[in-house]
Amino acid sequence: MSRRKKKHNDSGVELNLAAMLDMAFQLLAFFIMTFKPAPIEGQINLKLPPPKPVAGVKGGEQAGDDDKNKSAVEAINTLVISAFSTPGGRIQTLAIGEGNVAGVSALDGRLKAVLSDANSPFDQVIVQIGSKLRYEELMKIVDVCTKQTLPNGEKLTKLSFVELPADTQP
Amino acid sequence: MSGSKSEGEADLTPMLDMVFQLITFFMLVTSFKAASLDLSLRLPVVGSARPVETQGEESLLVLNVNKDGQLIVYSLPQDIVPYLKAEAKMARREAKEKNPRFKDTDDLPTTVVVRADKDTPFGLLNLVIKTCQENGFRKFALKATDRAGS
Known part of the structure; x- marks a missing residue:
């Protein structure tokens, strides 16, 4: 009895795989055609607060030391970097505060010197940038800034960008 | 047979x-x-740019900015101000769902990923960044590659 049943099953159940294979090939074609590997990209993470008015920083003065001054603006210790651009969008002149620096590598050295001082009052950097400066050139400046370490040991990630008018000259 | x-x-x-x-x-x-990335953009080369893994926990807003300053999202150009306003509204709603104590005046937890062409003038890029800041975005990631041609 059981032997007869088994024989019946073997001959009766035959799946037609061709239809399933067709469907599987269609799925495969879809995935092959839509496959676009994501490029490996790097990034520089920043905190970009909107720029605030720059307060004059007095040497060694800490925020809140002056009791007469209740303005929150005065508590901001900001280092200003200016990047003027050529008409072609390259860096023409770089300056920290009022003093010019020779180039991006010189900027790195100057920033290190300024920020490595334990009494350095700066905790934020405003970058004033010529409106024509290309993103590639801007990233060189941002790269230098984000490499710096503040006196409290934290990495400098807090930057603000300000656009210089197109006709501004160094 | x-x-x-x-x-x-x-x-x-x-x-x-x-x-x-x-x-x-x-x-x-x-x-x-990858569909959100405009692969026609040529990113700047910055040696210290490193890929960052967010493990899917952080919400990201990817903005492609071409050299004409156009904002491209999923291959379509978008008007900067209305698009970012809508995204900020959604991000704020999402933040409130995750954290009921989140206030409207708080900074948005979403990271804005800026993918700009290396020839984009700062003036045009700054329009996008300023609009993001006006809508409460503070965390930014500026995209670059670590080698030429990649």
Whole structure:
């Protein structure tokens, strides 16, 4: 009895795989055609607060030391970097505060010197940038800034960008 | 006669197995995240730019800015102000769902990923950044590559 049943099953159940294979090939074609590997990209993470008015920083003065001054603006210790651009969008002149620096590598050295001082009052950097400066050139400046370490040991990630008018000259 | 018919039928099972394995592979490696990236943009080369893994926990807003200052999202140009306003509204709602104590005046937790062409003038890029800041975005990631041609 059981032997007869088994024989019946073997001959009766035959799946037609061709239809399933067709469907599987269609799925495969879809995935092959839509496959676009994501490029490996790097990034520089920043905190970009909107720029605030720059307060004059007095040497060694800490925020809140002056009791007469209740303005929150005065508590901001900001280092200003200016990047003027050529008409072609390259860096023409770089300056920290009022003093010019020779180039991006010189900027790195100057920033290190300024920020490595334990009494350095700066905790934020405003970058004033010529409106024509290309993103590639801007990233060189941002790269230098984000490499710096503040006196409290934290990495400098807090930057603000300000656009210089197109006709501004160094 | 019936014997010759059965010999002519190919056994499709191994082929089906292989095709299913290929489908599984492509399903696993396909990432629709790449669709949000405009691959025609030429990113600047910055040595210290490193890929960052967010492990999917952080919400990201990817903005492609071409050299004419146009904002491209999923291959379509968008008006900067209305688009970012809508995104900020959604991000704020999402933040409130995650953290009921989140206030409207708080900074948005979403990271804005800026993918700009290396020739984009700062004036045009700054329009996008300023609009983001006006809408409460503070965390930014500026995209670059670590080698030329990648």
